[in-house]
Amino acid sequence: MSLAIAYLGPSGTYSEMAALAYSQVLQSRGIESHLYPCPTIAHSLRAIASQQTQVAVVPVENSIEGSVTVTLDTLWQLDELRIQQALVLPISHALLSYAKGLDALRTVYSHPQALAQCQVWLETSLPNAQVIPTHSTTEALQYLEQDETVAAIASQRAAQLYHLPTLVHPINDHPDNCTRFWALSLESSPGGSHSSLAFSLPANLPGSLAKVLQIFAQRDINLSRIESRPTKRSLGEYLFFTDIEADVKAPLVQAALEELRQYTETLKIFGSYTILPVNA
Template identity: 45%
Template sequence: MKAIAYLGPPGTFSHEAAVTWARRVDCSRQAGAATFLACLSLPEVLAAVQKRQAGAGILPVENSIEGAVNLTLDLILEEEGLKVIGEVVLPICHCLLSQAKEMTAIREVWSHPQALAQCRHYLATNLPGAKVKAVASTAEAAREASRRPELAAIASAFAARLYQLPILATGIQDYPDNKTRFWVLGREAPPLPGPYKTSLVVAALANRPGSLYAILKDFAEAGINLTRIESRPTKKELGEYLFFIDCEGEASAPPLKEVLAGLKARTGLLKILGSYSRDRGETTCY
């Protein structure tokens, strides 16, 4: 099996999501143990799959605290050759990693800006005198902490094992139910069991009162649950929006099949991003 591409460096939450996906599809039974390809950016992750350097790519799409990852939405909207073939919902469990023998020996705390913001109360209470520095990723912080004993990193237990760092504290995030959802991009969805979800993007024919309702009512009348709606500007005209929708069901099976067929004539855009097995919330912090 070809590699799974992710936003690097090794040890990021995207890397952990890639490992989770590999375990779920049981790569070892398909073509040997899974390999992973660290990329420098989200467009590079997508390009690796497009060029067939990787069989699948992992892209973060939303976080329960920060909201949507707009770059991922824009990238998948422009993509024609790939589709969403799966999802991974990863609990974000921040840990304090350091070689320091005690907390008082920590002089600096490094991490990604979002991780630092999500652990603000812990840092203010437990490390008020430490210098806080934002870096490109939690993995970069962990890698540096493995070299400097006076430095601590906020990263995952997954990163701690990778860089052989002691965990001084776990679950230090301010919001205990923090989760990030990742899309898996590829060409063919693996044969995983349901229930299933479908992701799509739609745009109304015209910007007028009730245009969004005219789209959504068909789902309601068919008894189809919408699990997410996200708006993005069309980048053409102020006030014009696209709507990214996740709903239960498969695009090729009723009743969703009939709803989508009916919407084609009444929308300015209808693009099915993919139907895939829903993450059932089995993943826990490593």
């Protein structure tokens, strides 16, 4: 049986590159897989819940722009999903266009994350160009051949796949640009060096978050990330997504989670996993 891996398509996206890397991980374990492109990140995750696919590979955090909020928000809703693997992919953006030079460009398309990761370059090099967000970095590539005043920010791999000219590369605002992806499924988490969880607090009171954080601090459990997201119920109510550098099966973490339940309204544990650096 071949597992289907959902990812943000179409072909040529960074999500596809991460999905291909995870496919190689599965192949090393003797598991065959094939890729299943989806129109949005949320659709990629919901493809597992609807059993269209068995796995989804989605971006969760970028070193320049920060968290991919749609991933976090959807994961809170689909709390039966478990993280199987984290993959860190280097991101190097290129400006693709048939234009003869930057002066000819009037419009630039790309995914909002890619546009944000190239914001300084765009403001400096194309201050008068209209910037238009798309669902993915490759969605707008179809427009390039029709109009030489149009450009798209995508990967050089996308340029090769679609036989498109690269006008400038790289254009991301920092050379050490990378994105962390999660491979998720309905299977139990395999365990590993890092764990992710999310929780809500019963009331927005002074010290309520500090009590939660102290639970980890007292046990010398390091938090590598904490981020708030609105509950979408009421203004001023938040969820908190947290990554810890430990396995949830460890006795110290089990004790911390047991105490954590006393101070949280809802606690969701997305699993423990290892982090795999990926060569682009």
